[in-house]
Amino acid sequence: MTPKSTHTRVAVIGAGVMGRYHAAVYTALPSASLVAVVDPDGAARDYAASQYGCDVFESVDAMLAATHVEAASVAAPTSLHHAVSTRLLEAGVHILVEKPVATDVAQARELAALSRLRGRVMQVGHITRFYRAVQLLKREVTRPYLIEARRLTPNTRIKDVGVILDLMIHDIDIVLGLVSSPVAEVSVAGHALNGSVHEDVAAAQITFTDGCIARFLASRVAPDAERSLVVAEANQTFRLDFAREPHTEIAIYRPQPSAGDGNHVHVDRHVVFEDNPLRKELEHFLARIRQAESPIGTLEDDLRSLTLATDLMARLRASGRHATFPAVET
Ligand SMILES: NC(=O)c1ccc[n+]([C@@H]2O[C@H](COP(=O)([O-])OP(=O)(O)OC[C@H]3O[C@@H](n4cnc5c(N)ncnc54)[C@H](O)[C@@H]3O)[C@@H](O)[C@H]2O)c1
The missing domain is CATH 3.40.50.720 (NAD(P)-binding Rossmann-like Domain)
Structure with a gap:
C-alpha cells in the first residue's frame, strides 16, 4: 500500500x-x-x-x-x-x-x-477522557460528595497485571478528573482467583480532604459486564451507564421544591452517542504532534492516576486481605 x-x-x-x-x-x-x-x-x-x-x-x-x-x-x-x-x-x-x-x-x-x-x-x-459523557461530567459537576464506580467483566484475558491496573484505573482517572482535593484516606480489599498471582476483584474507598467519598468496585471474574458511575452532589445526582456502547445513558436527578407531602425529583434522561472515543484519542495525539492542540490530560494527571492505583495495589498486598482463592473445579 x-x-x-x-x-x-x-x-x-x-x-x-x-x-x-x-x-x-x-x-x-x-x-x-x-x-x-x-x-x-x-x-x-x-x-x-x-x-x-x-x-x-x-x-x-x-x-x-x-x-x-x-x-x-x-x-x-x-x-x-x-x-x-x-x-x-x-x-x-x-x-x-x-x-x-x-x-x-x-x-x-x-x-x-x-x-x-x-x-x-x-x-x-486514558480513553475515558474522550467520552462525551465524561466530558459532560467535567463541565457540570462542581463539588461531589459521593462517587460510586463499578467496572465488571467476565474477561480474564489480561494476565500480566491485576484488575486495579487493568480496569479500576479507568475510574480512578475519571474520579481524579472530577475531584481536585488531595486524598485523605484509602482502604482496599481484593481477591485473586483460580491461581492468579494478581488480584481479579478489588474494592476500594478513597476519602478526599474535602470530604468526598469515592467507592470503586472492579472485577474481571464477574458473570456479566457492567460499567456504571454515580456522582452525587448537593443539588443533583448523575447516573451513567457505559455498558450500552456506542452510547452512554445518562440520568440526572434533581430534587424539586414541592408544596405537598413527599419528595419530588425531576429526572432528565439522555442518550449520548460516543462516536468512537479511540478515534478522537488518536486524532488528538496526531494533532499534538503537529502542535495543533494542547493536551487533554497531562502527564501529571497520568502520574496521579497511576500513583493512586499502585498505592491501592501496595496496600492490598500489605493488608493480607489479598486472599487467594483456589481454582474453581469444572
Ligand atoms: N484503553 C483501553 O480501554 C484498553 C483496553 C484493553 C487493553 N488496553 C491496554 O492495551 C495493552 C494491550 O492489551 P491487549 O488487550 O491488546 O493485550 P493482548 O494480549 O490482546 O495484545 C498484546 C499483543 O502484544 C504482543 N506483544 C508481546 N510482546 C511484544 C513486544 N515485545 N513488542 C510488540 N508486541 C508484543 C502480543 O503478541 C499480543 O499480540 C495493555 O497495556 C492494556 O492495558 C487498553
Whole structure:
C-alpha cells in the first residue's frame, strides 16, 4: 500500500485486541499513514499484513532499522510498556502508550522525563477522557460528595497485571478528573482467583480532604459486564451507564421544591452517542504532534492516576486481605 506521504507515519506496537483497534483507526484517518505493525507473534503479524497492508516486524529494533516512523501506539502488554516506550522515545518517536503507562510510578516518571528531554509527545491511552459523557461530567459537576464506580467483566484475558491496573484505573482517572482535593484516606480489599498471582476483584474507598467519598468496585471474574458511575452532589445526582456502547445513558436527578407531602425529583434522561472515543484519542495525539492542540490530560494527571492505583495495589498486598482463592473445579 502506498503511504499517504504528507501525513504522520505511524506504527502500532503489539497487534493484540487493543493494537488492532489502533491499527484500524489509523488506517481510516486522513492525517496518518500506518506504515508498520510490530508483534513477536507470527499469526498477529500475518493478520496485520493482510488486514492493513503495512510492513510487519518481529521487534521494535527491526522496525527502526528498516523504516522511518514518526509516531507509534504502544499496545504491547503493560509489563513491556517501559522497555518498548524507552526504545521508541530514544529513537525520536512520539508515543501514545496504552493505559496504564507502566506498572510502577518510577518507570512512568522515567518515561515522562525522557519524552520531555527528547521533545517528543507522550500521551497515555486514558480513553475515558474522550467520552462525551465524561466530558459532560467535567463541565457540570462542581463539588461531589459521593462517587460510586463499578467496572465488571467476565474477561480474564489480561494476565500480566491485576484488575486495579487493568480496569479500576479507568475510574480512578475519571474520579481524579472530577475531584481536585488531595486524598485523605484509602482502604482496599481484593481477591485473586483460580491461581492468579494478581488480584481479579478489588474494592476500594478513597476519602478526599474535602470530604468526598469515592467507592470503586472492579472485577474481571464477574458473570456479566457492567460499567456504571454515580456522582452525587448537593443539588443533583448523575447516573451513567457505559455498558450500552456506542452510547452512554445518562440520568440526572434533581430534587424539586414541592408544596405537598413527599419528595419530588425531576429526572432528565439522555442518550449520548460516543462516536468512537479511540478515534478522537488518536486524532488528538496526531494533532499534538503537529502542535495543533494542547493536551487533554497531562502527564501529571497520568502520574496521579497511576500513583493512586499502585498505592491501592501496595496496600492490598500489605493488608493480607489479598486472599487467594483456589481454582474453581469444572
Ligand atoms: N484503553 C483501553 O480501554 C484498553 C483496553 C484493553 C487493553 N488496553 C491496554 O492495551 C495493552 C494491550 O492489551 P491487549 O488487550 O491488546 O493485550 P493482548 O494480549 O490482546 O495484545 C498484546 C499483543 O502484544 C504482543 N506483544 C508481546 N510482546 C511484544 C513486544 N515485545 N513488542 C510488540 N508486541 C508484543 C502480543 O503478541 C499480543 O499480540 C495493555 O497495556 C492494556 O492495558 C487498553
